[in-house]
Amino acid sequence: MDQVVRLVVNGDAVTARVESDWNLLRLLREGLGLQGTKEGCGAGECGACTVILDGAAVNSCIFPAVAAEGAEVVTVEGLAAPDGTLHPLQQQFIDKGAVQCGFCTPGMLLSAKALLDRIPDPTEHQIKSALAGNLCRCTGYNQIIEAVQAAAADLAATPAAGARASSETEEVPA
Amino acid sequence: MASFEFLTPQTLPEAVDLLASWGEEAAVVAGATDLWVNIRSGKLAPKALVSLRALPSMRSxxxxxxxxxxxxxDGARTPGAATGTTLPGGAAGGGAASIAAGASPxxxxxxxxxxxxxxxxxxxxxxxxxxxxxxxxxxxxxxxxxxxxxxxxxxxxxxxxxxxxxxxxxxxxxxxxxxxxxxxxxxxxxxxxxxxxxxxxxxxxxxxxxxxADPGPRTYSGYLKHTRRKGVELAMMSVGARVTLAEDGLTVRRARISLGVCAPTPTCSAGGELFLEGKPLTRENVARAAEIAAEESRVRDSWRGKAWYRREMIRVLVPRVIEQSGAFAAVETR
The missing domain is CATH 3.30.465.10 (Uridine Diphospho-n-acetylenolpyruvylglucosamine Reductase; domain 3)
Structure with missing residues (x-):
């Protein structure tokens, strides 16, 4: 049975028609064409599908699409500024060599963003805890942690740089 | 994935009505983190999911x-009518920071x-x-x-x-x-x-x-989850302990020792608790209570751990979690 879901994705209000057994990941990738969010395990273990929903990192593969009604979602496509300037996390992931094959990267970025939105100056332990649900099979964890620390420092220096996707809810017709 | 209806009742009575009418074919869903995986793997095939997401005061x-x-x-409060702090489901980032203060000492x-x-x-x-x-x-x-x-x-x-x-x-x-x-x-x-x-x-x-309920003053408690890795892991076993000291700051007025994966359900060690209550909180008494808890436990072998190991670890973890709770320190500095 299909149902209509209304939500805000990366600042844009969208209305989508989904089947009741769709997960949020499928809504994003197939319904909205936002293919930056990846499916890894499909069972909530690996974190590749992580997006931010109402401010909190969630595994979109085990989140019912219908349950996203009224939610505000941020995906990797919503991190960079409209002029293409990368979010400090994205830039630091590049600069610190935190991207290898890249499959885990969107999920890592969103988990890290949710952490920095909540705790702007996290300890290494807090970073590890926040990213524990994101697996990198290239095992570049040290560089990822360094990138998050560096991005936290960048954001502390220029707070406006990371403010885009999380604060805007402008109404744009779907 | 088998097809089902995803129902989002707006009130608690509506949710109960839906469950009553669908009977065994319905499943209650809140976060869906387990349910979705079980449906997807074919382990469960409910005809309807009744979501609690829209119900007022269920997140509080x-x-x-x-x-x-x-x-x-304290009586017939309905969740919808309850007062107090309801956490925003909004953009605060899982933020529990808005909980009202006001706890008494x-x-x-x-x-x-x-x-x-x-x-x-x-x-x-x-x-x-x-x-x-x-x-x-x-x-x-x-x-x-x-x-x-x-x-x-x-x-x-x-x-x-x-x-x-x-x-x-x-x-x-x-x-x-x-x-x-x-x-x-x-x-x-x-x-x-x-x-x-x-x-x-x-x-x-x-x-x-x-x-x-309020556990009362001079209460110390803690939880230790025993796992092979530190994160994203089901417990091989877990041990919780709570002691509430009497006014002398030494005698155990109330003790609780809870065990996870040491029986078919989360359970408490009544024997260990009764042994401690009324006695001074000493390492010797705690070691004996841990021994009783280990003997009483209904541990068994599973691929995550063997029964003998779990029993041995109850002896180790009960004193450790009481140490972690600060109860020994409180007794020793009273």
Whole structure:
């Protein structure tokens, strides 16, 4: 049975028609064409599908699409500024060599963003805890942690740089 | 994936009505972190999912002062009419920072809406101060992504022997409130579990609240989850302990020792607790209580760990968790 879901994705209000057994990941990738969010395990273990929903990192593969009604979602496509300037996390992931094959990267970025939105100056332990649900099979964890620390420092220096996707809810017709 | 209807009732009575009409073919869904995986793998095939997401006050942490108001047994409150702080489901980032202050030094009773995600409890400084074992248990579960979505009520109703939140809640004599076609009932958490995956919740009942009474002053508690790796792991076993000291600051007035994965359900060691109560809190007495808890346990072999090892670790972890709770330090510096 299909149902209509209304939500805000990366600042844009969208209305989508989904089947009741769709997960949020499928809504994003197939319904909205936002293919930056990846499916890894499909069972909530690996974190590749992580997006931010109402401010909190969630595994979109085990989140019912219908349950996203009224939610505000941020995906990797919503991190960079409209002029293409990368979010400090994205830039630091590049600069610190935190991207290898890249499959885990969107999920890592969103988990890290949710952490920095909540705790702007996290300890290494807090970073590890926040990213524990994101697996990198290239095992570049040290560089990822360094990138998050560096991005936290960048954001502390220029707070406006990371403010885009999380604060805007402008109404744009779907 | 088998097809089902996803129903989002707006009120609790509506949810109960839906469950009553669908009967065994319906499943209650809150965060869906377990249910979705089980449906996708074909383990479960409900015809309807009844979501608790839109119900008012189901996501809430409320606490009263140390006088017991707001605790168990204060009558016919409906969750929708309850006062207190309801956490925003908004953009605050799992933020439990908005919980109202007002705890008396002696603690306070706590009422948790069943659809409260683990992260709200993990982030609550008030819970960390007054019910530290519960905060530690909720912080130890799954990944942050799962804790942001998976709810306390879901963890309890799944009734896994390793349920972290349930094992911690047993320490505080928590009760669960169920709303069904015949009204509301409240029963002790320890009586709610029947076996792995089995509870006394009727098919048309919704777990609405978890209530915890004020454990009183001089209460120390903690939770230790024993795992092979530090994160995103089910417990091989877990141990919680709580001691409430008498006014002399030495004698154990009330003791609780809870065990996860040491029986078919989260359980308490009555023998170990009775041994400690009325005695001075010493390392020797705690070691004996741990011995009794180990002997009493119904551990068994599984691929995550062997029975003999689990029994041995009860002896190790009971003293360790009491050490971690600060109770020994309090006795020694009284």
């Amino acid at each position: 942490l409320r606490h009263a002062g140390g006088d017991g108001n707001g605790g168990p047994g 002696s603690g306070g009773a706590l009422t948790i809406g069943a659809a409260t995600p683990h992260a709200d409890i993990e982030d609550s400084l008030w819970v960390a101060e007054h019910f530290p074992a519960l905060q530690q248990a909720c912080a130890s579960l799954g990944s942050r992504q799962v804790r942001n979505v998976g709810t306390l009520g879901g963890n309890i109703c799944n009734a896994a022997p390793c349920a972290d939140s349930a094992t911690a809640l047993m320490l505080y004599d928590a009760t669960v409130v169920l709303q069904g076609p015949d009204g509301e009932r409240e029963l002790p958490l320890g009586e709610f579990f029947i076996g792995p995956g089995q509870t006394r919740r009727g098919p048309a009942e919704v777990l609405t609240q978890i209530r915890v």
